[in-house]
Amino acid sequence: MSQSTSIPKKQQRVRDHGFDNYMEIEKKMRKVLKFQSLILSQYNQTLPISRLDNLAGRLGFKQFEAGAFILKFPHVFEVYEHPVQRVLYCRLTRKAINQIMQEKEALLAQIPDAVTRLRKLIMMSNEGRLRLEHVRIARYEFGLPDDFEYSVVLKYPRFFRLVDAIETRNKYIEVVDRDRKLTVCAIEKVREREYREKGMDAEDVRFKFMVNFPPGFKIGKYYRIAVWKWQRVPYWSPYEDISGYDLRSIEAQKRMEKRAVASIHELLSLTVEKKMTMERIAHFRMAMNLPNKLKGFLLQHQGIFYVSTRGNHGKLHTVFLREAYWKGELVEANGLYLARRKLCELVLLSSRKANVDRGLVRYRRDIEEDEMEHFRRDCAEDGFEGGKEGKEGEREGDLNLDLSCDVYSDFTDEVHEDDDVDDIEKAENAQLNRQRSESQICIRDARISKLYGIGVLQGRLHLTGKLLVLQVARVVSECRRSLTFIWLLLPCLLSSYQN
Incomplete structure (x- = not known):
């Protein structure tokens, strides 16, 4: 192969921490999904803690490791005590169950798109068919349901056909009709967008791939020239039938090499998350004419693909x-x-x-109990039954009667006072009683409104949590200031005491 139009094979591998961190999270999610499937397979979707180590050993966990793993994710798994048996059980939280339901709904909603992706995937093969087992292994990446053999393949007989191969005793999925509209690759749409938006030269964009090297990748002069020449090399489309071409020439080998890049690019574009393990890509190597040394081939094009070894102790790519x-x-x-x-x-x-969320729930319940206790006490004092108001006139009459009795008892011995003075005192006492009753009504209404406002607090627990954290931080800062002040004044106090 000519060095002028080929990219050097031996290159320094540069890590991209963005993709590696993504795979570290995927490693945790993979274990969480295994535990979810284990819990959902149990009776009533609950798992006793006593059986946790025995069942988790099937998932690759060591002894006493499964319990610590569950406690790390309290938003996914919940440990509770059975009310009758008094035994600890593990189950999924409400948030995790809602996430599973949303994923199922999204999976069913995109079935038409999954049918299109499967048609394009089969059309990329040389013979127009793929093994059913290979597609089943990669069904999660392509967004296919677990029962796709019945819900997708057999449900759409105008697109797919299930064939039993006599020579290999394997089942194959064949495409019934090759639609010309589906033979447009994803990279061709990107080139068209680049040509329209940036106004690039048509000759430069015609066979170009989007190259974005990782940070720290050293690009030399000759390497840049080799990449520029490789971008201009023509190639056959992954959907094109190449059985009639002579592939022995050097030019044909160059085209086949670039066609392999386009095939892997299109294969990743058909996935849901635009990523796939190298081991599952290798299942389609014979059907799509991919190179045998797949890892070295992908590392040769680090600007287009990135191979991450994180996630399974370097065993998974x-x-x-x-x-x-x-x-x-x-x-x-x-x-x-x-x-x-x-x-x-x-x-x-x-x-x-x-x-913190659980503490806030307890705190809210304590507030509700305190408010209800205050409300019941006020209702008992004001003469209410079951929280219902009586007549305001009767309440004011009772208050006036009590206070008037006090007034008359104070002035029984003063028989020589004038009648006008008695009238003035009565008017003042009546006004005072009216003000007291109005203040009690306002206090009761405020407590009632506060009690009904607790329902609003239930929908704003996150705001309450933030306020609680701010209050705790403020108290801690004040304590630190006071301790610092005491520590600074301590030498002065000791010196004055010694003097």
Whole structure:
């Protein structure tokens, strides 16, 4: 192969921490998904803690490791005590159950898109068919349901056909009709957008791939020239039938090499998250004419793909499509991807926040009990039954009667006072009683409104948590200031005491 139009094979591998951190989170999510499937397979979707170590050993956990793992994610798993048996059980939280339901709804909603992706995937093969087992292994990446053999393949006989191969005794999925509209690759749409928006030269964009090297990748002069020449090399489309071409020439080998890059690019573009493990890509190697040494081939094009070894102690290699991600997030996110990322959000939530939420719930319940106790006490004092108001005139009459009795008892011995003075005193006492009754009514109404306002607090627990944290921080800062002040004054006090 000519060095002028080929990229050097031996290159220094540069890590991209954005993709590696993404895979570290994926490693946690993979274990969480295993535990979820284990709990959902049990009776009543609950798992006794006594059986946790025995069942978790099937998932690759060591002894006493499963319990510590569950306690790390309190927003996904919940440990509770059975009210009758007094035995600890583990179950999924309400947030985790809602996430599973949302993912199922998103999976069913995008079935038509999954049918299109499966049609394009089969059309990329040489013979127009793929093994059913290979597609089943990669069904999660392509957004296919677990029963896709019945809900997708057999449900759409105008698109797919299930065939039993006699020579290999394997089942194959064949495409019935090759639609010309589906033979447009994802990279061709990107080139068209680049040509329209940036106004680039048509000859430069015609066979170009979007290259974005990782940070720290050293690009030399000759390497830059080799990449520029390689971008101009023509190639056959992954959907094109190449059985009639002579592939022995050097020019044909160059085209086949670039066609392999386009095939892997299109394969990753058909996935939901624009990533796939190298081991699952290798299942389609024979059907799509991919190179045997797949890892070295992908490392040769680090500007287009990124191979991450994080996630399974270096045993698992995940291939990312670099142009589909920006700062660790998918650029064009779909509904299924967003539903899956909600589980990632639950995994990343801190366990401290879960404890704060539980404390806030208890704090809210204590407030409700205190408010109800104050309300009942006020109702008993004011003569209310079951929280219902009586007549205001009767309440004022009782108060006036009590106070008037006190007034008359004070002035019984003064029989020589004038009648006008008695009238003035009565008027003042009546006005005072009226003011007291109005103040009591205002206090009662305020407590009632505060009691009814507790329902609003239930929907704003996060705001209450923030206020509680701010109050605690303020108290801690004040304590620190006072201790610092005492520490500074302590030498002066000791010196004055010695003098």
